[in-house]
Amino acid sequence: MSEQKVLVSVQHLKKYFPVGKKQTLKAVDDVTFDIYKGETLGLVGESGCGKSTLGRTIIGLYPPTDGHVVFDGQVMDGKQSAAVHKEFTRRVQMVFQDPYASLNPRMKVMDIVAEGIDNHGLAKSRKERDQMVIDLLNTVGLQQEHANRFPHEFSGGQRQRVGIARALALNPDFIIADEPISALDVSIQAQVINLFQDLQKERGLTYLFIAHDLSMIKHISDRVGVMYLGSLVELTTSDEIFDHPLHPYTQAMFSAIPLADPELENNRKRIMLHGSIPSPVNLGPGCRFAGRCPYATDRCRTESPAFKEVAPGHFVACHQVN
Amino acid sequence: MNAKENNINANIPQELFVPVQVDQSERERISRPSLTAWQDGWLRLKQNKAAVVSLFIIIVIVAMALLAPIFSPYDFAQTDYSAIYQGPSAAHLFGTDGFGRDQFTRIWYGTRISLLIGFVAACLDLFVGVTYGAVSALLGGKVDAIMQRIIEVLVGIPHLIIVILLMMVLPAGVGTIIVALAITGWVNMARLVRARILQLKGQEFVMAAQVLGTSQKNIILRHLIPNTVGVIVINAMFTIPSAIFTEAFLSFIGIGLSEPKASLGVLINNGYAVLQNSPYLLICPAIVIILIMVCFSILGDGLRDALDPRMSK
Numbered sequence: 001m002s003e004q005k006v007l008v009s010v011q012h013l014k015k016y017f018p019v020g021k022k023q024t025l026k027a028v029d030d031v032t033f034d035i036y037k038g039e040t041l042g043l044v045g046e047s048g049c050g051k052s053t054l055g056r057t058i059i060g061l062y063p064p065t066d067g068h069v070v071f072d073g074q075v076m077d078g079k080q081s082a083a084v085h086k087e088f089t090r091r092v093q094m095v096f097q098d099p100y101a102s103l104n105p106r107m108k109v110m111d112i113v114a115e116g117i118d119n120h121g122l123a124k125s126r127k128e129r130d131q132m133v134i135d136l137l138n139t140v141g142l143q144q145e146h147a148n149r150f151p152h153e154f155s156g157g158q159r160q161r162v163g164i165a166r167a168l169a170l171n172p173d174f175i176i177a178d179e180p181i182s183a184l185d186v187s188i189q190a191q192v193i194n195l196f197q198d199l200q201k202e203r204g205l206t207y208l209f210i211a212h213d214l215s216m217i218k219h220i221s222d223r224v225g226v227m228y229l230g231s232l233v234e235l236t237t238s239d240e241i242f243d244h245p246l247h248p249y250t251q252a253m254f255s256a257i258p259l260a261d262p263e264l265e266n267n268r269k270r271i272m273l274h275g276s277i278p279s280p281v282n283l284g285p286g287c288r289f290a291g292r293c294p295y296a297t298d299r300c301r302t303e304s305p306a307f308k309e310v311a312p313g314h315f316v317a318c319h320q321v322n
Numbered sequence: 323m324n325a326k327e328n329n330i331n332a333n334i335p336q337e338l339f340v341p342v343q344v345d346q347s348e349r350e351r352i353s354r355p356s357l358t359a360w361q362d363g364w365l366r367l368k369q370n371k372a373a374v375v376s377l378f379i380i381i382v383i384v385a386m387a388l389l390a391p392i393f394s395p396y397d398f399a400q401t402d403y404s405a406i407y408q409g410p411s412a413a414h415l416f417g418t419d420g421f422g423r424d425q426f427t428r429i430w431y432g433t434r435i436s437l438l439i440g441f442v443a444a445c446l447d448l449f450v451g452v453t454y455g456a457v458s459a460l461l462g463g464k465v466d467a468i469m470q471r472i473i474e475v476l477v478g479i480p481h482l483i484i485v486i487l488l489m490m491v492l493p494a495g496v497g498t499i500i501v502a503l504a505i506t507g508w509v510n511m512a513r514l515v516r517a518r519i520l521q522l523k524g525q526e527f528v529m530a531a532q533v534l535g536t537s538q539k540n541i542i543l544r545h546l547i548p549n550t551v552g553v554i555v556i557n558a559m560f561t562i563p564s565a566i567f568t569e570a571f572l573s574f575i576g577i578g579l580s581e582p583k584a585s586l587g588v589l590i591n592n593g594y595a596v597l598q599n600s601p602y603l604l605i606c607p608a609i610v611i612i613l614i615m616v617c618f619s620i621l622g623d624g625l626r627d628a629l630d631p632r633m634s635k
């Protein structure tokens with residue numbers, strides 16, 4: 001792991017949204033982590049914990065409140081040159097959650113997929129552009145005749161593959177996939193997941209894969225990060241986080257997954273969490289999980305735990321874990 | 323394992339079991355012919371009988387308004403005191419009024435004026451309303467807040483008061499009515515367009531375009547505008563009858579067009595005065611205006627159902 005090259009480094013990234021008068025919603029609060037070249041980093045967490053906001057802030061859709069992203073050695077802090085920014089736009093792409101909302105209903109698939117090619121002037125002629133689109137459609141398992149159709153004529157799985165083809169058009173190195181399968185039928189989910197994995201093998205892609213289906217995350221990810229209320233609470237390899245979760249929140253979350261082995265399943269202890277997720281608006285000091293944590297102490301309520309490496313490659317933010 | 327299974331195996335040789343060839347490309351095929359969203363909308367509109375009938379009636383009325391005054395042997399203002407208050411006859415299809423003017427010619431001439439007012443109001447809606455709404459939504463922030471406050475003030479003052487005050491200041495005529503309608507008429511359009519663009523701006527396909535490096539100009543031209551056209555067309559369909567109605571109402575209360583000019587409202591007003599003796603002078607223009615109002619409303623409804631993407635499967 002240590003000799004691997006860091007492709008994306010997220011440093012103290014914060015994204016606050018103003019809500020009402022003088023209130024702020026800390027959707028992403030001081031998140032720091034690295035993504036290595038060629039890996040899949042899974043990001044899990046309850047709905048509303050800020051996963052999408054983190055992904056969108058990394059790619060620059062939302063300007064960060066504080067902190068920045070370092071991509072392949074280049075600091076992307078809003079002060080980078082236009083050329084550097086353009087190169088970042090080409091090399092970092094996104095696949096969206098809702099296959100119905102992520103394709104413009106008034107554009108043909110040909111123009112949807114070619115949008116990035118046109119913006120970056122990647123094709124020299126109209127013919128070359130069209131051929132590139134057809135090749136991309138073939139890559140994701142669609143045919144040439146699909147190019148002249150409109151999004152409403154496709155099924156959800158086909159649309160999601162059009163979205164993937166659109167992201168691939170720029171030949172990116174890093175793709176942020178924001179719950180790309182959660183809106184699809186279970187029968188098509190595996191097909192799309194396999195497509196993601198095949199593309200990674202062929203093109204050496206790096207993924208930040210956002211999801212809340214834990215078994216799917218285990219299947220696809222090399223490492224997994226767990227988010228709670230805007231912060232990263234634990235980050236380690238996929239095996240480690242499933243076998244030895246350290247953070248109380250991660251433990252509770254993973255204790256809820258049914259096990260395949262009936263013997264183990266019978267002995268499985270579910271850790272029940274009490275209380276509901278607090279509002280991310282105007283949070284007080286201390287650990288964000290303190291209200292629901294079975295191990296919470298007074299220290300937890302006043303001092304917020306640092307995100308530190310407790311074992312090689314295993315990061316946790318908790319006072320009780322050392 | 324049991325006797326029954328063995329029996330089946332014995333009767334059907336193993337070689338007959340061949341895997342079904344599933345052609346992957348066949349599975350991905352879409353059998354429906356390729357249609358644009360507009361063609362799709364047209365197909366759905368055609369299934370709506372009421373909307374098709376309305377469209378047909380509107381076309382007939384527009385054609386009559388354009389052609390009838392030209393081909394009629396009478397002029398709309400030509401008086402004939404030897405033939406006043408005549409009932410419908412072969413010479414005067416809809417009869418004549420108190421000045422002996424041919425009611426048939428006057429009705430289609432009046433329809434022409436009424437339609438003109440409706441279409442001009444719709445065009446002003448398009449220019450002022452669409453621009454205002456789009457600018458407000460696209461710039462956002464403080465500009466948006468100020469522009470919305472202005473709209474709220476305009477909405478707060480009753481429409482009719484503004485119109486009546488204007489009519490007192492400006493000379494009576496078609497131009498004044500159009501100005502009066504334009505001052506407040508665009509507000510609805512501006513609000514709808516703004517709401518639509520704000521909704522679109524948060525949609526994932528606009529984010530996808532930003533991520534792909536599409537310029538702000540192209541995001542507006544390729545993504546925002548084409549997806550707002552439906553809302554604009556539908557709202558314009560409702561603007562036309564409401565402008566025609568406002569004009570008719572103003573003429574009816576006596577502050578609209580003045581003689582010898584005629585609009586449907588003026589004709590109804592004149593007819594109302596002689597309702598007892600010559601009811602046809604009221605009934606004919608009333609039927610035309612009712613047809614216009616009802617048909618545009620039904621067509622607008624039909625277009626909304628046909629073009630609104632939320633309704634499409």
Ligand SMILES: Nc1ncnc2c1ncn2[C@@H]1O[C@H](COP(=O)(O)OP(=O)(O)OP(=O)(O)O)[C@@H](O)[C@H]1O
Pocket residue numbers: 017025027045046047048049050051052053054212280
């Ligand atoms: N543009 C915005 N303005 C204000 N608040 C926002 C905005 N976008 C997100 N939020 C808030 O930030 C928090 C995090 O939202 P986010 O969409 O990132 O969560 P998520 O983890 O992706 O959830 P889900 O699993 O439901 O997609 C939520 O409380 C949300 O209401």
Ligand code: SF4
Pocket residue numbers: 247248249287288289290291293294295296297300305317318319320
């Ligand atoms: S810091 Fe305290 S409250 Fe937070 S997770 Fe650890 S033990 Fe629980």
Ligand SMILES: [Mg+2]
Pocket residue numbers: 051052053178179
């Ligand atoms: Mg999300």
